[in-house]
Amino acid sequence: MTLRQAQDGGPSTALLTDRYELTMLDASLRDGTAERRCVFELFARRLPGARRFGVVAGTGRLLELIRDFRFGQDELRFLKDENVVDAATLDFLEEYRFTGSITGYREGELYFPGSPILTVEGTFAEAVVLETLALSVLNHDSAIATAAARMSVAAGERPLAEMGSRRAAESSAVAAARAAYIAGFGATSNLEAGRRWGIPTMGTAAHSWTLLHDSEEAAFRAQIEALGVETTLLVDTYDIREGVATAVRVAGAGLGGVRIDSGDLPTVAADVRAQLDELGATGTRITVTSDLDEFAIASLAASPVDSYGVGTSVVTGSGSPTAGMVYKLVARQDDAGGWVAVAKASTDKGSKGGRKAAFRTLDDGTATSELIAVSDGFEQLQTVASHPGARALQVTLMAEGEPDASYEGAAGVEAARAHHARVREELPVRALALSRSDPAIPTVYVDAE
Amino acid sequence: MTLRQAQDGGPSTALLTDRYELTMLDASLRDGTAERRCVFELFARRLPGARRFGVVAGTGRLLELIRDFRFGQDELRFLKDENVVDAATLDFLEEYRFTGSITGYREGELYFPGSPILTVEGTFAEAVVLETLALSVLNHDSAIATAAARMSVAAGERPLAEMGSRRAAESSAVAAARAAYIAGFGATSNLEAGRRWGIPTMGTAAHSWTLLHDSEEAAFRAQIEALGVETTLLVDTYDIREGVATAVRVAGAGLGGVRIDSGDLPTVAADVRAQLDELGATGTRITVTSDLDEFAIASLAASPVDSYGVGTSVVTGSGSPTAGMVYKLVARQDDAGGWVAVAKASTDKGSKGGRKAAFRTLDDGTATSELIAVSDGFEQLQTVASHPGARALQVTLMAEGEPDASYEGAAGVEAARAHHARVREELPVRALALSRSDPAIPTVYVDAE
Incomplete structure (x- = not known):
């Protein structure tokens, strides 16, 4: 407007x-x-x-x-x-x-x-x-x-990022990023919230990045070329197990993190953690971002997840x-x-x-x-x-x-x-x-x- | 912002x-x-x-x-x-x-x-x-x-006004007024939506108007002085039956409308219609505005209601x-x-x-x-x-x-x-x-x- x-x-x-x-x-x-x-x-x-x-x-x-x-x-x-x-x-x-x-x-x-x-x-x-x-x-x-504070309680010490701009009107998205940060989130994907309110911004790549390339490997190589091995690679565009293997092959065991945006998260997170450890990538962090709300976050408390990205539920007040x-x-x-x-x-x-x-x-x-x-x-x-x-x-x-x-x-x-x-x-x-x-x-x- | x-x-x-x-x-x-x-x-x-x-x-x-x-x-x-x-x-x-x-x-x-x-x-x-x-x-x-269209279907030929700005972030309220109008609402309370998009705006008085005055009668007299007898008087600040009687006494049987913002609406609307008719105010319209959504609107189809004002439910997509x-x-x-x-x-x-x-x-x-x-x-x-x-x-x-x-x-x-x-x-x-x-x-x- x-x-x-x-x-x-x-x-x-x-x-x-x-x-x-x-x-x-x-x-x-x-x-x-x-x-x-x-x-x-x-x-x-x-x-x-x-x-x-x-x-x-x-x-x-x-x-x-x-x-x-x-x-x-x-x-x-x-x-x-x-x-x-x-x-x-x-x-x-x-x-x-x-x-x-x-x-x-x-x-x-x-x-x-x-x-x-x-x-x-x-x-x-x-x-x-x-x-x-x-x-x-x-x-x-x-x-x-109010919704964000409950997510923050559920996440405990694990970092939370707000990524819901696309599910809120364009100006309220900025206000939502601000409110979530006040209530305990650590970062936002929204650049205007970064400029306007000094909130830390984050984000690496979407599925379109992988699909743009001739192969997942080419996409990962290009991302690491631009952002370094400390970046987070999105591994679920095709097959997660292959995605993780490719990620570590391309980045080495020093890969910063992997992001999972689909599937049954407790199962997938455990599998990915085991696979990463097996490949020697014991320091690679796991971020999950698939339709999380405070209840889903709480249910992942015992899973090997390192951080959460929350979209729709936080910007819409979780109901x-x-x-x-x-x-x-x-x-x-x-x-x-x-x-x-x-x-x-x-x-x-x-x-x-x-x-x-x-x-x-x-x-x-x-x-x-x-x-x-x-x-x-x-x-x-x-x-x-x-x-x-x-x-x-x-x-x-x-x-x-x-x-x-x-x-x-x-x-x-x-x-x-x-x-x-x-x-x-x-x-x-x-x-x-x-x-x-x-x-x-x-x-x-x-x-x- | x-x-x-x-x-x-x-x-x-x-x-x-x-x-x-x-x-x-x-x-x-x-x-x-x-x-x-x-x-x-x-x-x-x-x-x-x-x-x-x-x-x-x-x-x-x-x-x-x-x-x-x-x-x-x-x-x-x-x-x-x-x-x-x-x-x-x-x-x-x-x-x-x-x-x-x-x-x-x-x-x-x-x-x-x-x-x-x-x-x-x-x-x-x-x-x-x-x-x-x-x-x-x-x-x-x-x-x-999408939510507004269902309300419009439920309202049939009766006019619908969007009044939910206060329950939406300040900029999305303007966008919401616009979306509701496209989907069949006839007017909005939001002035910026009127200026920006040419949408008809409406609104007369809140409960604070009545409470500001030494009596309900004084408030009604002042409103009619400013807006004429064609205005809509809010009659439920104290006792609805007394409010309606006062409204007709002050405005005459030519009163434009009364608004009801609380109570069990089917019962209240029927009572108010009977009272207005008894007082000769057979042309006075009844507007209801209390927590309406598409289901509440549908349930009022057989009630003597002339128009609806919808707030929270439309600007939040009714769930x-x-x-x-x-x-x-x-x-x-x-x-x-x-x-x-x-x-x-x-x-x-x-x-x-x-x-x-x-x-x-x-x-x-x-x-x-x-x-x-x-x-x-x-x-x-x-x-x-x-x-x-x-x-x-x-x-x-x-x-x-x-x-x-x-x-x-x-x-x-x-x-x-x-x-x-x-x-x-x-x-x-x-x-x-x-x-x-x-x-x-x-x-x-x-x-x-």
């Missing part, structure tokens, strides 16, 4: 928005409610796929996209031509820049049902229009990271391609300036009104609950912020419209990855099982008033 | 690519195989989710992205700094522009297992590097269109977020200039070598088979091209590197939507059932030699 340039900065992200946000903005500017201070919260009612923990991802990307959430002449012209909003609203949008504050979970942090992953405070007008963009980014990236997070108005000021907690009342989609402060309670370093203090006002929450034996989960991501740059760019990604590795250590052992379950720790609400 | 500008045109798409494409390119330039003419085919081994037909989408988008597949100084610098390729390959990439030909299924066309959805012919060097981009676009967009298509080398020239059919030999991922020509055989206007003629050479296929009683499925999308502009932009989207509506009429009735099944028509291979 080609986005045109906004008045400054990167391509405008302002129209990555549901029309009703602007319709509401338009109506609120007419009746004066546009200026009411509001608190919106982004949270999940449940974890994707009945998993035991969720992983927040996308935060750093979102901050950058909010920088570019500006309405340039192209965007305004479209809104005018389509009669989406009136002239007064066009004037408002021309000057639009988010000036409020955003607090939230650090990228890489674990989350549970109800966790206030993002809290956006500002006027109704400036906060409502960020709904779609914030949800798009966090729903997608967190779904990928849960979206995290199902919502962005809800939870508190607003009334005309007298007092804060009012608000929430939808319906039974199946009810939510808890009021601003939240969130803590992870720990017992000897192990997480025991997601403690969420609820308040209609802001001041009361400060008194809960020093809850003993608990780690405060929210940080300031944006203050008066200024993002904290430490969460952005490649440095933000590395920090998120490190944070994730750290907080995953706090999980109780039962959280690491792959079967469907309730969340690993309960969400406990306390009233802060 | 922010993509930097390439040397000309839109942002470069060249790094939306798996590293191994460039590694293979690099090695092929060294050993001379880079210049071998090749035919790559993009096809699916099976339909997503055991469905009865697939819908091709993304073709027009892909043609535009291939225009921007150029390596500018930023892209080259990254590849050099990361030692992805050598200096000779950097020189090649600096001049890179696809000069081959692409034929394929028209966007909106139906497809079945083995259908040659895209056929890319050129040198190995120029064709191999398009693999990731082509698969990313077609796998995503076709998965969405099948990727179409699982692959891009395989199927034929190449040898040193003597003769064509050689090639294919991977493994049992579980085998494919059929040789260039294909595809036809849909019809009996009295109803599709009976996907007829695929296979040949090692090009000339022989011409003789099959006039197969009697069959519709040829492939068109020229790009000739000598020049895309056919009629497939691009908003006009391309409208043409694809019209084409889809037309060819869906050819499906046998059994193809329209929603249950899991074999494909509605068999794929039949004939040898053209």
